[in-house]
Amino acid sequence: MSSEILWYANRATGAVCLVLFTVVVLLGIAVRLRTRLPGLPRFGTVALHRGLSLSATAFLAVHIAMAVLDGYVDITVLDAVVPFVSAYEPLWLGLGTVALDLLLAVLVTSLLRERIGHRTWRALHWLAYVSWPVALIHGIGIGTDTGTDWMTWLTVSCVAAVVAASGIRLAHSARASRRTPAALLRTAEGART
Secondary structure, three states: OOHHHHHHHHHHHHHHHHHHHHHHHHHHHHHHOOOOOOOOOHHHHHHHHHHHHHHHHHHHHHHHHHHHHOOOOOOOHHHHHOOOOOOOOHHHHHHHHHHHHHHHHHHHHHHOHHHHOHHHHHHHHOHHHHHHHHHHHHHHHHOOOOOOHHHHHHHHHHHHHHHHHHHHHHHHHHHHHHOOHHHHHHHHHHHHO
16 A cells, blocks of 8 residues: 555544544433434434444544554554654654543443443543543644644534533533432422322
């Protein structure tokens, strides 16, 4: 495969990863809010979140492989898994590595969810909320399409969607924390009748 094909594949998979991981974050928020997507039962939203998470991870593996295989820039497998050791763009590449390592922690703990328990899994799953913006900054800093109109609009759209969904999630949490125990009891009793 020529270096030019690898470079285009790396750029394309990076953009696809941005979109897929943005949708994964949005679906994760929807799952937490118990939101039903039109045409899907609630468990369908969970299944879609899991399925797209795996698809996004596969695209990320291809993105990393293309970067390592492309001889134009010297990026090694070690550079891809150990943050800030690369000779090429150590800060920006290192942020991508941090995002990958956080994502791997989320992936492994999700696969071991039954063994580690829901509480531990949920605490570690918050790393996904850290991984997404770190990966975004990586892409902005190192991406060769940064500054092009299409990539600017794609990035702004992804950020706006995650900020809006996070705002809804935070508002929902704030409302839930303001509920008094008596109000919760009345709600529970009303649901039983």
